[in-house]
Amino acid sequence: MSDHLVRLVETAGTPHVLVVGDLMLDRYVWGETRRISGEGPIPILEVMTEESRPGGAGNVVSDLARLGAQVTVCGVIGAEDKDGELIVREFKKLNARCDGVLTVSDRPTTVKTRFIGYVQSAHRGVQQMLRVDRECRLPITQETEEKLLAFIQVVLPLQQCVVLTDYDKGLLTDRLLKCTTEWAAKAGIPVVTDPKLARPYSVYRGSTLLKPNRNEAQAATGIAIRDDESLRRAADALLKMADLRYVLISLDRDGLYLAGPGIEGLRIPSRPKGDVVDISGAGDVIVSVMAWLLGCGADVRDAAMLANVAAGVEVTKIGAVPVSRDEICNELLGGGPQFKIHTVEAAADAAREVHRRNGKVVWTNGCFDILHMGHYEYLRFSRQQGDFLIVGLNSDDSVRRLKGPNRPITGEAERARLLAALDVVDGLVIFEEDTPLEAIKAIRPDVIVKGGDYREDQVVGWEVVKSYGGKVVIAPYIEGLSTTDIVKKIVERYGKTP
Numbered sequence: 001m002s003d004h005l006v007r008l009v010e011t012a013g014t015p016h017v018l019v020v021g022d023l024m025l026d027r028y029v030w031g032e033t034r035r036i037s038g039e040g041p042i043p044i045l046e047v048m049t050e051e052s053r054p055g056g057a058g059n060v061v062s063d064l065a066r067l068g069a070q071v072t073v074c075g076v077i078g079a080e081d082k083d084g085e086l087i088v089r090e091f092k093k094l095n096a097r098c099d100g101v102l103t104v105s106d107r108p109t110t111v112k113t114r115f116i117g118y119v120q121s122a123h124r125g126v127q128q129m130l131r132v133d134r135e136c137r138l139p140i141t142q143e144t145e146e147k148l149l150a151f152i153q154v155v156l157p158l159q160q161c162v163v164l165t166d167y168d169k170g171l172l173t174d175r176l177l178k179c180t181t182e183w184a185a186k187a188g189i190p191v192v193t194d195p196k197l198a199r200p201y202s203v204y205r206g207s208t209l210l211k212p213n214r215n216e217a218q219a220a221t222g223i224a225i226r227d228d229e230s231l232r233r234a235a236d237a238l239l240k241m242a243d244l245r246y247v248l249i250s251l252d253r254d255g256l257y258l259a260g261p262g263i264e265g266l267r268i269p270s271r272p273k274g275d276v277v278d279i280s281g282a283g284d285v286i287v288s289v290m291a292w293l294l295g296c297g298a299d300v301r302d303a304a305m306l307a308n309v310a311a312g313v314e315v316t317k318i319g320a321v322p323v324s325r326d327e328i329c330n331e332l333l334g335g336g337p338q339f340k341i342h343t344v345e346a347a348a349d350a351a352r353e354v355h356r357r358n359g360k361v362v363w364t365n366g367c368f369d370i371l372h373m374g375h376y377e378y379l380r381f382s383r384q385q386g387d388f389l390i391v392g393l394n395s396d397d398s399v400r401r402l403k404g405p406n407r408p409i410t411g412e413a414e415r416a417r418l419l420a421a422l423d424v425v426d427g428l429v430i431f432e433e434d435t436p437l438e439a440i441k442a443i444r445p446d447v448i449v450k451g452g453d454y455r456e457d458q459v460v461g462w463e464v465v466k467s468y469g470g471k472v473v474i475a476p477y478i479e480g481l482s483t484t485d486i487v488k489k490i491v492e493r494y495g496k497t498p
């Protein structure tokens with residue numbers, strides 16, 4: 001089964017997906033908690049850094065784009081609102097189509113600000129301390145509704161799937177839901193809906209797949225979900241209540257439950273890949289994977305299996321963070337050295353996750369041709385400078401330009417796998433350029449390590465890392481341990497050039 005699902009992830013296409021829902025900005029304020037306030041029994045947060053990224057339906061946009069879908073966004077932001085402008089800028093970075101995002105003067109952009117503290121400087125004990133929301137939950141005006149429906153009607157024929165994600169902020173009116181699902185049904189386009197607890201589920205009538213969580217399913221049906229029998233009854237009630245084809249109930253630590261025609265209730269156990277750190281965003285990842293794969297024409301059972309795997313990866317991250325295809329495949333195959341080998345984009349994602357945990361990212365780079373003990377000692381030293389070591393590896397063409405036509409002796413694929421197998425290496429990026437400057441700019445390491453007798457200002461990327469408070473460390477040079485020395489010994493011993 002895992003091999004089949006891995007092939008599906010690797011070969012799935014890039015469907016056009018329309019996301020209609022409540023857009024918001026998630027802002028995270030990170031800091032250390034060392035003291036209790038003298039003004040009251042509350043911890044003091046010493047702010048270290050802040051981060052903002054799209055939330056709500058924006059999570060689904062980011063998740064889908066990370067999986068490779070071509071996303072069109074439909075929603076509203078506040079007029080002359082910097083937070084709303086930031087959301088749109090982030091969407092454009094994802095190459096999402098944003099002309100369906102309307103600016104309205106009657107409400108601000110929804111912003112959720114989370115204050116997150118660490119236990120002193122131990123880089124552990126991450127805890128959300130407070131969340132502050134700025135929002136308007138009134139229904140959108142009839143004028144705004146008309147404009148959104150006109151946009152949906154124009155772009156719908158171009159889509160392979162539609163996502164309706166309801167955070168009860170007033171965007172998904174009864175009429176907007178009804179028209180969108182009816183138009184999609186006539187066009188044969190699947191609709192994946194993430195409902196909200198506060199609404200009667202008849203408003204989602206006609207959705208292809210509805211994804212409530214356990215509490216939402218219980219509230220909508222009046223059935224307390226305690227065992228498989230009550231779960232089956234609740235799913236059947238939802239299917240009839242909203243005239244659905246499928247219902248997918250998320251059960252937190254108990255996984256997922258899929259029901260629909262020809263499916264006698266499929267229980268999918270959860271499979272978190274590590275410690276559960278934060279469950280926020282897991283539901284959005286499930287919706288996104290379902291929409292991506294249904295848009296590709298995949299079987300709903302396979303899509304649910306993969307959505308469950310992706311949710312298990314997501315809950316090990318702090319905040320709502322997109323999950324990549326590589327991460328899904330890695331979890332399916334049980335991990336391994338090959339999954340330390342990243343694109344620059346994936347390595348940057350990994351670095352951001354380390355930073356969210358208040359860890360330090362270390363970067364070093366080189367050709368690493370004929371891996372030897374000198375390399376290992378150098379990498380071990382590099383890893384000691386922080387919490388997560390990313391190695392930049394020159395491609396074969398890059399090595400030839402730097403070292404001459406007879407190098408490298410070992411090809412980039414083999415060099416990468418050998419490096420990734422080392423316990424001191426956490427991630428690896430192969431770069432084609434003569435220098436790794438662009439990779440360094442994207443990954444933003446806290447420390448750059450370089451070996452030899454370089455001065456700090458001779459190390460590629462030193463200006464970049466110093467600009468945001470990072471540093472350069474020069475590793476001690478080990479005499480007599482180099483690829484060139486090994487090649488000379490081989491030539492001397494065997495009397496010919498390898």
